Amino acid sequence: MKLFSLVLVLLLALPWASATELAPPVATTTQANAAFVINILAPDDIKELLTRHLELQRYRELTDLSDDELVRLMRQADQDARKLIGTLGYFSPIITMAHQPADASTPWPVVNITVTPGEATxxxxxxxxxxxxxxxxxxxxxxxxxxxxxxxxxxxxxxxxxxxxxxxxxxxxxxxxxxxxxxxxxxxxxxxxxxxxxxxxxxxxxSGAAYRMGALVVDGLQRYDTALVQRLARLSPGTDYSQADLVAAQQRLSDSGYFDSAFVTLDTSATPEAAPVLVNLREARLQKLVLGVGASTDSGPRLSVEHTHHKVPGIGWRAVSKLLLQRDNRAIGSELTSPPDSDNWRWAVSGLLQNQLLGTRDVTSQQLRGGRKQSNQRIDRNLYLQYDRAESVDTDTTQPVIAQSLSANYAFAVRYYDTLPFPSSGWGWGAEVGGGTTLGSAPQAFTRLLTRWQGFLGLDHGGSTQASASRLAMRASAGAIIAKDGISLPSTQLFLAGGDNSVRGYGLNDIGVTLSDGTITAGRYLATGSVEWQRPIRFNGNLSDWESTVFVDAGAVANKPSELKPKVGVGIGARWKSPVGPLQIDLAYGVDVQRFRLHMNLGFTF
Known part of the structure; x- marks a missing residue:
């Protein structure tokens, strides 16, 4: 207990020390090659302005300047300083300039500039x-x-x-x-x-004339037709011009995957009543192969191969097939997606074959899914039918347990963050609702519910921008399977917790239902929560791309709500705004297992 208390104190103290603003170093620059030194006595904003922009600064290293030339430059500097100070709203400043010759105490001549700005305009x-x-x-x-x-x-x-x-x-x-x-x-x-x-x-x-958008004029198409561009852009002829609408249309075209680049502009040289919308496109390659190599603290080394065909012959749908090899997870799957309709809904059919370690059970599963989905800037929706089959084997037995289910599901996710992928405020909420039946000799009905939430709350904004202020990052999730006791469901329909984005201090899917023989299986009820304090780190007074964190996570999985007993993880960490997204580095202590665990994760998703 004493050891844990000492560890907890260190965990809470270290980020405070790392987030403390570092004192700027004392300047020790020399003036060996200077013709004169400028000393400015003025309020901070005026001093900074003159130090950066006063024309006299350019002549400090001209060592062949005579005293007469320096006096002439000082007269010009007076006028230059008045113009600069006027940009700050002081139009009647009192400026005195004095030339102090070099002597034994000052090896260089000094130009002393004293500014009394007076009353601001x-x-x-x-x-x-x-x-x-x-x-x-x-x-x-x-x-x-x-x-x-x-x-x-x-x-x-x-x-x-x-x-x-x-x-x-x-x-x-x-x-x-x-x-x-x-x-x-x-x-x-x-x-x-x-x-x-x-x-x-x-x-x-x-203002000039008021403009309305006319028809799309598309340039750069080879394999796709104009109708696809119109459905993606979603710009209606006859509507008032809006730059935000054009930017959103351009973003949808870029995000569709069909095009490597997209530029959407209004032709203002045309008739204002129906100005053409110019869409310049460069199509992406018809097929793309992506090889990926990586590693994570949850799943170890990772190798992936992904192939995309943007227009499958005969049906014109997009096919994305992926092979994934990890330490405890091996999967191969493919998804066929139709082009979007006028409301951005797409038909989708997918299949997945997977072998993974869930708790302490080796699970081989198959999944078939078919339905419709819609993705927008703020909200995603998905309606689908799903078939699941899972074959679970305990590590110390050879007799597999096979379960099958068929379900109808609706899922959505709403996102209201200020800036992605580095949010400092906002929230996201998602939910899944499904109902179905098990398959086999004795089918049983079930309902599956899952919801998750994430939010960022800014703190101490006095004099700080949202990006430079500390914040609380919070997340929570809850899930439930509503069915009769003893129902046999595929493990992939049940719940587990633990890992980088769940409860830190525990391995991926390490939190589940512990059976009498010590094995861990997925459960029917899930509850997790996390509170994390994030504070930007400053170096020499300047905001850096690093943040320190202190966090507390908790989560539980059980087959009955009354049996939910949270397992807690506490720790410290760092965040880096890398060029490819936020890098999360955390050292967590699992209170229940009494072990430290390092967690690393790259990217932001909700």
Whole structure:
């Protein structure tokens, strides 16, 4: 018990230490080749601006500068500094520049620049005017109101050049992304009164004509027809132009697998009432073979071979066949998928032959599935009939147990994350509902339910962006088989827990129903949960691609709800935002088994 308490303290303490911001090193740079040194005394924002952009900085290493030339450069620097400081809203600063010659204590001449910025200029009034179709179109009233409501540089705010530029660009984006793709800023004026320290802002947005989308004009097709592109793009002629709709259509075409590249744009040179939508495509290879080699802490070494045929002769469906070889899992399967219809639903037929270790039982299973599925940006749906057959053999017996079932199922997954594949907030929820019967001499009905949830909750956002703030990552799952006692179901329809994405500190599928002889089998009820604290790591004050984590997982599997007894895992870990997705590295302690276990996982899926 003392050992476990010591381990738990270390687990909880280490990420705090690793996430602590590292102190920046003390600068020790030399000025051996400098003609003079610039010393700026000013508020931080002004000091940073002058250090980066003051023209005088360019001449520091010209060692042949005379004193007269340096004095001339200092006069120019005064004017340059005033222009730069004006971009921050200070138009009447007091600037003093002094030249300190080299002496015994200072081996280089020093230019001392002292800035007293004075009062910042504040915005007194903002005038946003509209010309073109948006000015008189009643249907555009909401868009006009949104542009005005979202104007970021409001009366009373401090004027800065960057803020002024950003506000104009934001207004222009809001104008041109909906209905008015040729909109422009026809006039803009920032009228600064240095005496009153007030700014009067004026901007005129010329929308041009309102555009409606016309027919698709597709270029680059060889094997596929235009109808497939239309079903994937889902852009209806006659609807108002929307940049978001074009981007979504382009993404659907790219994600379909039929095309290596897709670009969707509106032809603004055509008639605005029915502007053609230009779709430029480059088709993917008809067939593709992918070899994969990898490893994971759950399943050991992995070898995979995947073949894709995008247009099977005779039926025109896509076929994806895969061979997978792992330490405790060997599988071969194939899926045929039809092209999508106008609502993005596809027919799908698949078969899978698999041999795997589930608990302590060696299970050889076959699965046949047929149905329809739909995949969208936020939600996936699947309706299917499924046949399962599983032959289970205990490691110490030779007599197999064979079970078969036939079921009808509906599954869905909803995703509302801010940024993928590195979410910092949002949630996802999925569920599966199925009902069917066992096959054999005494068929029995059953219902299978499974739900899972994942969420990210940002913490301490005061002064922090969501990406730089710590957060809680939470997940939970629950499953149940509702049937009479003694029902014989295929093991693949039952539940197990444990592993990288389940309960860390335990091996893959190590948590199940423990029989009297010590063997572990899948059970009828499942419950798992996890809470993980994630904190970004900073190096020298800068946000890095690494995060530290502290987590607690728990999970249970049983044949009766009253027998669910959670097994707990605690640990620490790190997350790396790698180029191919999030890398998860965790060291977990399984409280029930009293062992440490390393977990590694790559990618984000829900």
């Amino acid at each position: 504040r915005i007194k009034q903002v005038s946003i005017q509209f010309t073109g179709a948006i000015a008189t179109d009643a249907a555009a009233a909401n868009q006009r109101e949104q542009i005005q409501a979202n104007w970021s540089l409001r009366a009373g705010n401090r004027f800065t050049q960057n803020g002024w530029d950003a506000a104009k660009q934001q207004a222009l984006r809001q104008l041109t992304t909906q209905r008015f793709p040729t909109g422009r800023i026809s006039a803009s004026l920032a009228d600064i009164d240095p005496e009153t320290m007030q700014a009067h802002l004026q901007i005129t947005l010329d």
